[in-house]
Amino acid sequence: MASMERKHEICTPFIPRRSALTKTSAEIVSEARQSLRVQSTQRPFTPRDGHRQLFGKSSVRADRGSRPPSAFSLHTQNFDAPDSRPGSGTRLSPLDHKPKFPVPCDAEDAFKAFPKPPADPLEVKKGLAGARVRLLRAGSLTTLPPVEGHTDATERVNPDPGQKQLSAKRLPATDHTKVHGGPCKPGPHRAASERRIKQPGVDSGLRPADCTTGRRTELGDGDDTTSKEEDAESLMWNNKIGPLLQELETVAAGSSEASVDRLCDLCDGLRGTLAEADMLGRRCKRRSGILRALFHLIDLNSAQLNLHIAKLCLALCVSGNNLLNICKLIFQISRSESNDILFQNNSIIDSLLGVLSNEDVSTSGEALLYCVGTLKFLSGNSAILRLLLDKNCVGVAQKLIQRLHTVEETHFTMAGHILVQLTATLRNLADHPDSRPLFVSFSVLSQLCLVLRHHRKDQDICTNISRIYSKLSSYSECRLALAQTPDCYRLFLELLSKHHQKQDLVVRLLFTLGNLTAKGEEARQELYQCKGCMDTLLRLYDSYQRRETGVPSSSKPPVNTQEDDDVLVKLVRVLANMCIHPAVGPALASNTTFIQLLMETLELRSVQESEELLVNVAATINNLSFYQEESSAIRHSRLTISNLMLKLVLSYSMDAMLEATRVYGNLSQSKDVRDFIIQNKVHQFVVTLLDSKSTEMCFSACGVLTNLALDPPNRVSLSLEAAAAKLVDCLRDLGPGDWQLAGQVCQALWNLIGGGSEKLLDTQETESLLEVLITYSDEEEALKWIENADMRAYHKECWELEFLPVAQKLMKTLQPPDLIE
Template sequence: MERKHEICSPFVPRRSPLRKTSAEIVSEARQSLRVQSTQRPFTPRDGHRQLFGKSSARADRDNRPPSTFSLHAQNFDAPDSRPGSGTRLSPLDHKPKFPVPCEAEDSFKAFPKPPTDPLEVKRGLARTRARLLRAGSLTMLPSVEGHTDVKERLNLGPGQKQPSAKRLPSTDHTVVPSGPHKAGPRRTASESRIMQPGDDSGVGPTECRVGWRTELGNGENTTSTEEEDAESLVWNNAIAPLLQQLESVAAGSSEGSVDRLCDLCDGLHGTLAEADMLGRRCKRRSGILRTLFRLIDLNSAQLNLHIGKLCLVLSVSGNNLLNICKLIFQISRSESNDILFQNNSIIDSLLGILSNEDVSTSGEALLYCVGTLKFLSGNSAILRLLLDKNCIGVAQKLIQRLCVAEDTNFTIAGHILVQLTATLRNLADHPDSRPLFISFSIVQELCLVLRRHRKDQDICTNISRIYSKLSSYSECRLALAQTPDCYQLFLELLSKHHQKQDLVVRLLFTLGNLTAKSDEARQQLFQCKGCMDTLLQLYDSYQLRDESPHTPSRKGPPSSSKPLAPPVSVQEHEDVLVKLVRVLANMCIHPAVGPALATNTTCIQLLMETLELRSVQGSEELLVNVAATINNLSFYQEESSVLRHSQLAIAKLMLKLVLSSSMDAMLEATRVFGNLSQSKDVRDFIMQNKVHQFVVTLLDSKSTEMCFSACGVLTNLALDPPNRVSLSLEGAAAKLVDCLKDFGPGDWQLAGQVCQALWNMIAGGSEKLLDTQERESLLEILVAYLGGREGHTDYHEHNTSTVTSGSCLNTKPVTEKYSK
């Protein structure tokens, strides 16, 4: 773990100094085991907004929904007036009464008679079918004026009275005349049904309408008639004029027509909301929709967004809902249109669709809806809006519904999850999103998605990106660590998608974060089935080796393992190994895991091979991580340790790091030498190759970490009397005194390590290596640190028994910890 610095100046001895126990010495020495850190993998921004990017692993490109398409008014269904619930109406209990005019001589004649010619029946059916088909055609719709001028629509004669608009049941299924033999105007379908009894009986239209109106008035439909009266009033006075203006402005070509049309759409929205006619409550909504659909052909992103919002609040369904979602998706594909979404409440409508629409019936519409949010979440301003509008909560509910819908439509659910996880990936970037990810249990929900879609590389990659972002924060790491079997799941994904570099590197980064601070996580990961086999197979796969015959041979992974094909990019190899070695370095901190890794021949050989194959200039971070891992493993000096029997070979490999220009590489190599120099062979190797000269030079560094590591090496080197003269010739004693003077008051650990090195250098009558001035200066510093000569003897005696024993690692101090 990282060494903690405490400010304690000057040093004051305890009143009853006690000798440290072996457990205290080992515990203090264990602090030399260090956690490695690394940067989060970089996710390049997708410049082309598409449902599935170029890196998508989906093979069925012909079957997946497209990102590019064209939409016109003719693509929409004009009526859209049938309720979307599909519920059948119950039959009426009463029998309808047909009005019979009193003037009729024979009441029997008032009822319609069937035609005698069977051919006439077929012709009548054909005409009816033709009228219905023509009524659904959007391109043959009449203008909006036809909906407001009732007299003109019915084409009443000069002697006939105009019917009351309040008493006519409203409908928008207008029958359009067709064919040369249809000379006269036709009534709407509902008007024809109302007028039919009177026409067939020979009664005038006015009298017939009076009878029908009387019949309605005497029944239970009085409230319904009053509502129709109110709706007709709003329609005639407010809505119809707005629709007329929309068509007239659309027919013109003025410069401000688009802005004017947008204002009219907003006015229409406000009027409908004020009259409580949004959703499907407006019986003439299909007339509004027809007008709006015709405006789509103007091809204005700003106007189409207003049209889309208005259509959504009118609760379009089926094909129209899909096309509106496609229309909004098409607008969101251009980054320049993001500003339009900021000034529009369309996001609320999109979130409403995600909350309410059924996956099985509106799956493709949901797909384009979530795709829109994915694009918009890349904008920082809209990202904030999405968080404020509870987008994460909506996503959590949608994930649960998608898991249920997978049983019936697994494919479309997978497509939607690709977009949804990509949206959550963008949301995870915002600091305020992290508490929401925890409170809505998104971390745990995504693990369930991983289990269900472990074969889908796109979904797995997106979720791995989410975890790589969130696992950098303690509360998110805790939530993930508490998810059952998450470690085993990650290992299975690493094994299954070993060739998917962007997935592998993010899962390894997440595992590195989990094992960085938690001893429990290190043990749980190591105890997972096939943990070391999976990690070492990945290591072997991504170990870039020269194909020449001079490549050093190494015993490979177990023969039962499947060969892993390496990726293409050299940088991708590098990034994977950096994250993987970091996981190994963090895992071996655990006292049960470390000894097991130290005895793993394949693991040690892979680490040594990396040191041999790579250069510091080209692979600095990787070699630093490898050196840190070896330093941690060198703590475990059991007889069965493979590293212990390879100390001299590792010391030779560390030379390239010590002699490099990288300060980080020099620091890690010095730490390794601090542990390995407990061996007499390694100490002789250091002196023979003049490494001690570089170590003494490091004492001039302004970095306390660098000085601390150098003091550890010098402490061990000074155990051999012949080495003390060589160190003194390099000025080691004088530089140690300077370190004690400069850094001692602020770092008791470094001060203790300097004292150990100085004691070993002057032990056994070698105090003459210090001149008079150096000795006086050292005594003044020690007296000042000890707070008087009374405690000096205790400190001297304690160090005599501990430093020369050589029973513990010398990369950490073994002196007594003094309090202020």
């Protein structure tokens, strides 16, 4: 009876243990090492687009005629000078000449100089303003020169329609002279209007001093504050702003290289002056004159100057066509990488982020598009990338995404164009380590899931977001945030099914799923329980395994691209990680279609061309072989799989050898597999692996030898290969650094000598083994080289759990009877 009990003890095969009891850290590591393994792989590589375009060559929008262009021409005449005025609705060609309408200063009524004035004074005012709007719109910057002797229409047209009507109602109905100031005195000397700055095509907006005073007296009756503000603005204009505009014109006329720097300084000086006087935005009544002067400079075609002009125009809150053209102008400059340095030395990025924060897609959709396109280009520069993070670009992007969620159907297409640029920008930002906390704190990852739901048909948007996820899901805090997003797994499966032929999208979604299932048990089960999960994944598997050549024949393997193999690598990794869950693993092991696809991959692919794929397939089979239920398809196909593993064992790849050896370690629990190993001389190769000095390789080899030594005939075959001597050397060399390996070596030796029933070790080998066992069984001697307290505790657990019990049993068997107490 005792001999039977000992025989049963001797013949314990190499079977990984799984206990429902609370495990020590050593037990957890031991299980992970001996059985199920999480698979890792490299993140898909995204090549950099060599040309800066709104939509790259791979974009599905590449053939759409309606998509916004990346290249265009901008000139002065493209801008609308009277930016603060409503458009006439009709765009006329610029005038070839500049007609001049002189108005005599001694006229009783300035309006009499114009033909056929309306009888009603309200109609007079309204009609004149309307005419000016149409002329200025039509002629753009080649507009009428300043009209002498009457008030500039710019002041009479208020940007706010409500305020315009109110001003008109307050005008006296009978006295035109008071409205426009007192009558000008006849004579050769004109009023103070002569002192104003006159620029060709630029209306400075200055008025005669006496006319201005009369107007304020009439309209500002009882409003001293308004009069003081107008006086202050006129003073600022005459003393500072006007001279700056005149100098801008003078320097621009010089058109020398040195003048560009001077013009940039003047633009900055003008902006500072306006800011000091609180006249930025739309608060300056002569704002349109400033804009016209700035627009004239654009034809100088200087990127440096145009950025300064754009910054000032955005500070003046241009809108409509001018806002669009300014954003186009900045976009055009950003298309050249050589101009990146200009953005680093200019606060224009703050202005762009301001546009993104304040403009709405319904009114400024195209301007937002070019604005975000600029940030996409700039975020490819590492130095500017850092600036964007410091300026809260992630937070601004998150707010814009929220606004784009609510766009009306009529603006949905433009919202999609903007999101292509925005997600590409976020993709670049995700490269920087400091961006990860921002993506989490601003809930950008969950917001992007909403974008995927709304734009699931848009391959460009889906691909960009998949790139963001593939980058960030490699980090624990981002992975957790994504895993907590409701229904993200179902959404990913829907996208995989819908866009199954778009390789770059599929491979990144699979990589993200592989990252999510690598660490969390909940993720493995939640993904598996999604409706249609395995159907979707296995259809992808079958599709990419047979791409380009159809179903392969036995004589002609398929010619697959590296990209197709990459999809299969990521897909198999997801399935391998799912196998780890105790409820999912048995179901997958019983899935005949799945197992058949794995074996087909092993049969059709070569290690030379598809090394990583075959390694992942072998690792998946190893995980599945842990489950030994009767329904397991792995169990029923174990001999076929053992035969397919031969190409991996005999390959040049150490990773392939390792995974194949692990598979043999699990499958060799069955006697027919052990017989197959001996018959095909695989045991010779396994013994040779003990010389590798790799702890993982030796551990797997010892597992196979432990199972092979269960059968007495196999012990003789192993002894002929000097397996015992190699095991002793492995224990001596690697044991103190890896007590799990040391314990497995002792288990293999125990089975090899038949628990003492067979004498397969000579005297020298026995003495050498006893010496090592005695030394390593002493705790102080075994752990003396470990100084770190935490590591010492861990190694002690492994030493006590994995090594000491079997070592003591082995020593008791090897020692002479007279030395046994």
